[in-house]
Amino acid sequence: AQTVTQSQPEMSVQEAETVTLSCTYDTSESDYYLFWYKQPPSRQMILVIRQEAYKQQNATENRFSVNFQKAAKSFSLKISDSQLGDAAMYFCAYRFSGGSNYKLTFGKGTLLTVNP
Amino acid sequence: EAQVTQNPRYLITVTGKKLTVTCSQNMNHEYMSWYRQDPGLGLRQIYYSMNVEVTDKGDVPEGYKVSRKEKRNFPLILESPSPNQTSLYFCASSIQGGWETQYFGPGTRLLVL
Numbered sequence: 001a002q003t004v005t006q007s008q009p010e011m012s013v014q015e016a017e018t019v020t021l022s023c024t025y026d027t028s029e030s031d032y033y034l035f036w037y038k039q040p041p042s043r044q045m046i047l048v049i050r051q052e053a054y055k056q057q058n059a060t061e062n063r064f065s066v067n068f069q070k071a072a073k074s075f076s077l078k079i080s081d082s083q084l085g086d087a088a089m090y091f092c093a094y095r096f097s098g099g100s101n102y103k104l105t106f107g108k109g110t111l112l113t114v115n116p
Numbered sequence: 117e118a119q120v121t122q123n124p125r126y127l128i129t130v131t132g133k134k135l136t137v138t139c140s141q142n143m144n145h146e147y148m149s150w151y152r153q154d155p156g157l158g159l160r161q162i163y164y165s166m167n168v169e170v171t172d173k174g175d176v177p178e179g180y181k182v183s184r185k186e187k188r189n190f191p192l193i194l195e196s197p198s199p200n201q202t203s204l205y206f207c208a209s210s211i212q213g214g215w216e217t218q219y220f221g222p223g224t225r226l227l228v229l
Contacts, residue, residue, distance in 0.1 A: 043204060091159070108158045
């Protein structure tokens with residue numbers, strides 16, 4: 001079974017600084033997708049960024065970028081120029097690209113605090 | 117506006133009293149799914165549906181039922197709720213195939229006394 005591990009239960013960053021959230025996963029599959037979701041205090045799940053496993057190029061979305069290391073099964077999220085609105089719980093998630101269930105397997109989350 | 121809606125958003129109930137949490141999407145998505153979120157555990161899948169009349173168990177289906185009679189609706193039924201079902205519940209939907217993101221509803225916070 002696939003597992004996703006976020007080893008940092010909590011992180012903090014100063015406003016305007018850069019922070020990196022870690023995520024590792026375990027799978028025997030070669031084709032899959034990886035996601036980072038943000039959950040602010042409203043509890044809404046918001047997609048931040050996604051990566052296809054067959055793509056070597058790391059995904060980037062404005063201030064958010066990932067470092068995808070397929071061999072190491074690592075998928076970290078870098079937030080540049082952190083803003084107060086980035087404060088949230090961040091979940092790393094895995095999804096196998098095949099099969100009939102598009103289940104997302106989530107890590108336990110990292111709570112990010114942004115200090116002014 | 118493309119969205120997934122859930123009702124109710126908050127619910128307090130007592131052990132054994134049947135309840136239904138509704139989920140509806142307006143994006144004509146084939147795939148729908150229910151997750152529960154518990155502190156320190158992340159989100160775990162309860163049930164999913166690939167299309168109308170096609171449903172299957174996820175990782176934590178015990179104590180739950182679902183139905184998919186219409187494409188847009190995917191209600192979650194707790195026939196006899198117990199305190200260990202106190203949780204935050206999310207409905208999600210997506211189109212079939214590819215890597216389309218799953219759209220999540222706003223969540224339903226359930227407390228079973």
